Amino acid sequence: MQDAQNNRVIVVGGGIAGIVTALELLEHGQPVTLLERGTRERFGGLANEAFGGMLFAGTDLQRRNGIADSAELLRADWYRAAEFAEDDHWPMRWADTYIQRSTSDVYQWLRSHGIGFVPAVQWVERGEFTALNTLPRYHVIWGTGWHLTQTLIKALLEHPQRGLLELRFGHRVEQFFQQQDRICGVQGEADGQPFELHGRAVVVASGGINGNLQRVRQVWDRARYGEPPQLLLNGSHPEADGHLHDQVAELGGRVLRLGQMWNYAAGIRHPQPRFADQGLSLIPPRSALWLDCRGRRVGPHPMMSGFDTHQLCGRLGRLEDQYGWLLLNRRILLKEMAISGSEVNHAFRERDSLRLIREMLFGNRAQARLLLEQCPDVLSADSYEALAQQMNALVGNHKVSADQLRASVEPYDAMIARGPRFHNDAQLRRLRQLRNWRGDRLRLLKNQPINDPKALPLVAIRVMLLSRKSMGGIETDVQSRVLDAAGQPIPGLYAVGEACGFGGGGISGIRSLEGTFLSGCILTARIAGQALAGISASSPTLPQGPQQ
Incomplete structure (x- = not known):
């Protein structure tokens, strides 16, 4: 019995990466103990709350949408977005691994487990001034991250080799055991013992580390995002505190690029927070105007979501007071507003096609009610005067005036009224371009003014930076082995998912193409399980296209 226990693999963390690692080990007949610091009800971690988008190139779903994609094109886009440094050797190796293997080892593997995707491929992160995703690649799980985690948990619990799996909840790992330079176990606390x-x-x-806001501010990249924000919301979990990153570093493992994060610029306070500073991430309406803290339209180039989240966060971080306002109306709210995550997207989560069709046709009224009735950062009024008064009361100052709101809106609305032949506003030009892709056209109003009597009340939403994902982390090779300062594997120590920056300590560089996080967790976990089972995989071989 002691020999069997010493032969097991210990997986620390019951999120999607830990679940897939354990599942892969069972597939190859390997005994595994999975330790999760939370309760059984929280098994699956943050992935339970994810909307469930994943980035793939060359799928059958793309082809059915008329998208002719390739690994070579994705690689050129990835390297351009990542802006890798010369010493980002392992992140680049992992990027190539993802590009080569994600469609077969993640997309098709999930399909084999009965997990499907929404028929329309979405086009996100198109690029602000430089192209990022040349083509639509964002595949949305039908059922959201909740369905993903629950399906794989079920596969784990019902696996034919279930007898090789031990699950322990309420176990917080504090540190590792090391014998003769090999990691051979863990110790920690469970139920106070x-x-x-x-x-x-x-x-x-x-x-990762992004649930620890103090630590996020400590590693904040001032050059890219401005000063560490005082107004910062937690879009992760407090348990994502980086403690094991520090323990790995004490063992000599390299922990790198923690200032590279994937945050969001449209965070609002959660109406029913479970922990301090919990936030929700909005998918802002493209027809809304972004205003600064004084109610002035941000420009001269307007802020819009869906083009470059990294750049959008940097712009918000450099605004006065580091928050902004989305100004819209009820019609825009119903048609274009969305909240990221599974808990507020019931049609997607419950895989209710009829409800989804109704929402697309008539607007998501449940989300609109949630925002208007329960979210403290969402305000509405029938006049500029009343709205400005509410905006000032919310933040406790007098920076916004009705006259300034009027001055921000009227030129925009007047241009819409002149007709498309005379549209010479960057936001209107981008809206026209977005409507060329049917995945966006279904979610966009056509030339909708803000102060439209038929679309009142006016709505103002205060948006703040929201901490979400760590794109840096523990450096690993392409077998998910943790590396020391000399670039050598530390025997017996592996890292997967967000802990390793989704591969190599920073697979995405400074900027993700979006949709590389859940899928990155799955890929790194499967590779770790195969490596521990002695299954070898070929190294990625891709054409050496442009890297910048």
């Missing part, structure tokens, strides 16, 4: 476990290897699947 210490515990220790021994095994042949340990896989760190504990997530």
